[in-house]
Amino acid sequence: MKLYYIRDPIHGFIELNEWEKTIIDRPEFQRLRRIKQLSLSDMVYPATNHTRFEHSLGVMHVATQMFDNIVQRDREFLQGELGYNEPALERQRILIRFASLLHDIGHPPFSHAAEELMPIKDASKGARYNHEDYSIAIISKRFKEYIDDYKHNYLKITADEVCELLKDEPFSASQLFWRNLINSQLDADRADYLLRDSYHAGVNYGKYDLKRILRTLTVSQDPETESFLIGIDKSGWHAAEGLIIARYQMFSQVYFQHTRKAYDRHLLEAIKALLKYYAQSDMFPPPTAECLDKYLDWDDWKVGGLIKEGMAGSHGEIILNRNHYRRVYETSQVPDIDELSEFEAIVAEFKDEIAFIDTPQHSWYKRGVEDIPIVEVKYGQWKPLSEYSNIVKHLLPCEQKRIYVPYEKRDNLQKRIKRFREELKNDN
Amino acid sequence: MTIDYKVPWERYGMIAYLAHAMQSYDVQFGKTSMQKIMYILQEIYNVKTGYSYTLYNYGPYSAELANDLNYVAALKGVEVSWINTGGYSITPDIATKTFYEKSRCFIENNKNKVQKALDYFGGLSAKELELKATIIYFFKQNSTQSAQCVAEQIHQLKPYFSKEAIQEAIDELKNDKIV
Numbered sequence: 001m002k003l004y005y006i007r008d009p010i011h012g013f014i015e016l017n018e019w020e021k022t023i024i025d026r027p028e029f030q031r032l033r034r035i036k037q038l039s040l041s042d043m044v045y046p047a048t049n050h051t052r053f054e055h056s057l058g059v060m061h062v063a064t065q066m067f068d069n070i071v072q073r074d075r076e077f078l079q080g081e082l083g084y085n086e087p088a089l090e091r092q093r094i095l096i097r098f099a100s101l102l103h104d105i106g107h108p109p110f111s112h113a114a115e116e117l118m119p120i121k122d123a124s125k126g127a128r129y130n131h132e133d134y135s136i137a138i139i140s141k142r143f144k145e146y147i148d149d150y151k152h153n154y155l156k157i158t159a160d161e162v163c164e165l166l167k168d169e170p171f172s173a174s175q176l177f178w179r180n181l182i183n184s185q186l187d188a189d190r191a192d193y194l195l196r197d198s199y200h201a202g203v204n205y206g207k208y209d210l211k212r213i214l215r216t217l218t219v220s221q222d223p224e225t226e227s228f229l230i231g232i233d234k235s236g237w238h239a240a241e242g243l244i245i246a247r248y249q250m251f252s253q254v255y256f257q258h259t260r261k262a263y264d265r266h267l268l269e270a271i272k273a274l275l276k277y278y279a280q281s282d283m284f285p286p287p288t289a290e291c292l293d294k295y296l297d298w299d300d301w302k303v304g305g306l307i308k309e310g311m312a313g314s315h316g317e318i319i320l321n322r323n324h325y326r327r328v329y330e331t332s333q334v335p336d337i338d339e340l341s342e343f344e345a346i347v348a349e350f351k352d353e354i355a356f357i358d359t360p361q362h363s364w365y366k367r368g369v370e371d372i373p374i375v376e377v378k379y380g381q382w383k384p385l386s387e388y389s390n391i392v393k394h395l396l397p398c399e400q401k402r403i404y405v406p407y408e409k410r411d412n413l414q415k416r417i418k419r420f421r422e423e424l425k426n427d428n
Numbered sequence: 429m430t431i432d433y434k435v436p437w438e439r440y441g442m443i444a445y446l447a448h449a450m451q452s453y454d455v456q457f458g459k460t461s462m463q464k465i466m467y468i469l470q471e472i473y474n475v476k477t478g479y480s481y482t483l484y485n486y487g488p489y490s491a492e493l494a495n496d497l498n499y500v501a502a503l504k505g506v507e508v509s510w511i512n513t514g515g516y517s518i519t520p521d522i523a524t525k526t527f528y529e530k531s532r533c534f535i536e537n538n539k540n541k542v543q544k545a546l547d548y549f550g551g552l553s554a555k556e557l558e559l560k561a562t563i564i565y566f567f568k569q570n571s572t573q574s575a576q577c578v579a580e581q582i583h584q585l586k587p588y589f590s591k592e593a594i595q596e597a598i599d600e601l602k603n604d605k606i607v
Contacts, residue, residue, distance in 0.1 A: 168482040
């Protein structure tokens with residue numbers, strides 16, 4: 001198969017084959033050029049205009065490197081425990097490349113900012129569809145013929161198998177295991193976006209030693225349950241520490257940056273207004289075969305154009321004029337019990353004047369300090385990174401809460417909140 | 429527009445309460461066990477914590493619960509430590525009682541349900557809980573599936589459980605009207 005090489009500022013050259021190029025050339029994938037990776041973060045970091053398109057290529061590149069390194073290091077385990085022979089490994093590699101390439105194909109305009117506008121999936125639990133549901137629907141309904149029926153598909157790869165790597169309910173041990181490369185604390189998605197987002201934001205926080213991580217990726221078994229997992233060999237724990245610190249700092253400095261978070265809310269309201277006007281609904285169409293065209297029609301260009309035409313209501317105007325709501329109060333990064341109670345009281349007191357509240361629960365980006373397994377004995381004993389790294393052991397999950405109001409109300413409310421807090425203290 | 433915000437004391441309180449209640453059982457109560465017991469409480473015993481679960485490496489898993497556990501541990505509601513023989517251990521810490529007080533009403537209303545669940549599942553290891561919670565998850569996804577079909581699917585997903593062990597666990601849960 002013919003190979004192609006695409007220049008990338010993070011990874012140098014990204015290799016593609018003819019089959020993957022066919023996928024990339026489809027309009028559904030080209031749409032990702034019109035979905036910004038970090039929404040309206042350019043209001044704060046002006047160069048964050050990169051898109052889901054190059055991120056998707058990057059994830060495929062990193063996932064492949066991860067897979068190749070694990071195979072090189074742990075071929076014996078993969079053959080013995082998961083029953084892989086050489087053709088099966090080749091097949092798995094193709095599946096991982098497709099799944100990582102297509103994992104974000106279902107994103108709504110402006111990435112995660114609009115995910116709250118996805119329709120309800122399970123009314124009994126109040127759960128909404130997420131972009132993965134749309135990705136799976138698009139792969140199975142739009143890419144089937146380009147995957148299953150491809151002329152050089154000698155290994156009989158299917159779109160359904162690609163979807164299995166992205167689903168909440170995989171049905172084989174091997175796919176459950178490999179899904180770790182697409183969705184886990186050590187996945188290719190985060191590995192790419194930390195480096196890419198920090199590069200475009202012009203910050204140094206997201207940088208870590210990817211090459212060392214790749215060289216030390218390995219497999220192990222959980223001591224509590226005996227299930228298989230992917231971790232880092234003991235020799236690479238400093239690189240794993242670097243990754244956790246990078247993620248922590250990117251969260252607090254970029255993803256959870258207070259102005260950026262305000263624009264996420266303004267976008268949400270602006271898109272809601274547009275959906276109401278154009279689709280007579282405040283939700284995106286569901287990921288069904290008959291609604292996919294309508295859904296895929298929504299991208300950043302469409303939303304941006306309509307905002308510019310003045311169709312997105314007051315929040316559209318706010319975006320056009322960069323006149324965002326301002327943070328009027330925030331807790332510390334890790335509020336204690338008293339601070340939580342105080343925050344509840346402040347919200348109750350000023351509930352009619354607050355425009356919105358933002359919490360890390362509203363952030364798609366991982367805020368917690370997830371541990372990484374450090375493998376001490378090949379295919380055996382492991383310990384969490386926090387047992388090696390004192391820094392990681394003492395990192396606390398960000399649970400900061402913020403209150404926002406329109407700019408013109410900021411000074412007045414700030415003073416009143418200050419006074420109210422003093423009264424609360426005196427009462428106690 | 430009126431804005432409302434409530435700290436999820438019920439969730440935090442239940443995490444702290446389980447750490448306390450599991451002290452009575454002679455098993456290692458770690459992160460995996462916390463995930464599975466909270467899942468079973470919600471799905472079988474109708475203790476409404478509102479977490480959403482997906483099928484992850486060790487069975488039903490909630491990322492929100494994992495975050496809440498980290499946070500409650502940071503505020504000393506529970507202590508999460510690593511045991512040298514392998515696995516985490518979750519035990520009460522200095523603020524466990526405070527979290528209980530903050531969610532007293534919710535805990536008291538659900539105390540009997542929690543006790544009933546722990547009488548049945550509290551003495552199980554993480555591995556046993558992984559299997560039983562996964563069985564429950566499959567039946568909750570599709571209650572009309574045959575036991576054989578569920579056993580087959582779980583064996584494919586988790587080959588370290590034999591078909592016999594899975595079937596036995598299904599029979600037990602069915603006999604006791606859990607699924």
